[in-house]
Amino acid sequence: MPGPFDTPDPVKQTPPALPPGQEPSAIRKFLLSRGSSALADRGFRWLMIGCALSIFAIVALIATELVMRSQLTIAKFGLKFFFGTAWDPVNGDFGALPFIYGTLVSSAVALVIAVPLAVGVSIFITEMCPKFLRGPLSFLTELLAAIPSVVYGLWAIFVLVPLLREHVNPVLMKLFGWSGLFVEPNFGIGMLAAGVILSIMILPVISSLTREVMTSVPHSQREAVLALGATRWEMIRMGVLRNARIGIVGSIILGLGRALGETMAVTMVIGNRPDIVKNLLAPGYSMASVIANEFSEASDDMYLSALIEIGLALFIVTIIVNALARLLVWAVTRGAPARVN
């Protein structure tokens, strides 16, 4: 009875007779000379199954290690740890909510800025870009991905933060101050600065993948839409974006993953203050940042356990966010007939 991973055994065949005067091809010769492949096939199959299962093993190891090492705080605070707002290493009172909030909000700000920009860049490169510009432009976007995050952080401190404080934040406060999202104090650093630097960091991830997906949309799709009388924008919307949307959402998920886990650049500009405030100009804190900041000097066991449980919280949040994103992809693409709207 064949199992789910079994491939059918190759059927023993006698090779068909070749027309006279013709040599068998190189591949044919190799296949005829190598003997039975059954063992190699089986070996290969198990090797690949091993590779796939190792992913489960790695994730399981991470999860168990995080849970084991945070026993102290799990026992002391229980579920309250994830909803507590105190962070007091002196008296040993810990809660993860301000950090979870900061991670989610800074990542959301990053997506709001990066997604339209990345999709725009990709549309330009694949659909409208003059040939001579295409190479340099894609090269530069990918170069952004190669810059180390500490360099981003330094650049943010010395260039982005003063720019935000002097020129951008005052305008935002004037125009959108009523929303409560942009009000005093204006330090320059804070949740918004973290979101902006994150958006620059995830831009190449989203745009390069989006570009690949859009390039792989068959030309016949574009031609068909154009032939029906569509304008260029309509062609891009109906012929390209609609076909590429699964890939685009996938690339956004990858970018979000990077934003959730980013540590160094965020730590340098987010302000490192465990508060939950609506104001995006106020300092905040993220889960990865607090671990990076406090782990090396934390010496008592409860404190260390709390920091490791923050790692566990980050792990859980990442899983939940990814699951939601997959659900979104599934909802968007179910059936998926080509519609105009």
Add this chain to the structure above:
Amino acid sequence: MKKGVILAALLAIGASQGFAQKLNGAGASFPYPIYSKWFSEYSQQHSGVQINYQSIGSGGGIKQVTSGVVDFGASDGPMSDAQLAESKVKLVHIPTVLGAVVPIYNLPGVSAELKFSPDVLADIYLGKLTNWSDPRIAKDNPGVKLPDTKINVVHRSDGSGTTYIFTDYLSKVSADWKNSVGKNTAVPWPLGIGAKGNEAVAGMVRQLPGTIGYVELIYALQNKIPFGYIKNSSGNWVKGSIEGVTEAAASVKEMPADYRVSITNAPGKESYPISSFTWLLIPVKAQDAEKGKVIKDFLNWMLDQGESQASSLYYAPLPKSVADKVRASISKLQ
């Protein structure tokens, strides 16, 4: 013939390994520059001895030395009684050099060096004192025209010995601070923004008018950052300096036998009040006798030759009274 050569080579390798004594240490990053200088010079003078030091932070250093992973540890804050009791390895604290913390600020239009009395500094960091033109600041700084600017507070966001010293000092001079915040390498700051490392605190202060922060004395001296005066417990205005820090260490009246002592707010006319020792954590009985001998020899070398190099890297050396005491403690190591 060929075999003979290989054999000789193997013997040579074996022999050199036999002589080489390799010590591993880990811990505080604050004294890392002077430690790495000491260890490399000591290795040069004593062939066959190699000392590796990883500046992974005091917390990591304590963890690794108490579990016996490394031969010695290093910490900016003294270990607690509970930590010492739990340790698998019996440890002693050996003070090596001293560090200090200075207040830095950015107040456009004020060229005079500002003075801070202890309660003013504490209340600024508690958020009770929020404007530079506050009469209490003016009282400390007669003749200085202070602008009507909001005070922005910056502190270290990473756990650090610097924060430990600073909050230890504030806990001693302000009951409010002690009760509501306390001392540790990281504390629940009542207000302000956190910046990672001395350089980020200094950068933040430089960029943002009206900001106050604190950095290591060494960092301020090396980078020529101006800093303020603090009123010490004798009532004198003192500015952070290597001499003032050593003076603070010398003025501790009763040095405990295990050197676990806080010297913030120390008595003494010229003592700089926000100072602290940094310690090496040495096992009383080394894992093997050879290593123990090397550690002892190194510690004596440190007192004889190392200490005199400290001030070239802006660290305050131990005062003679403490050095003499430490020498006696070293001789008790096994």
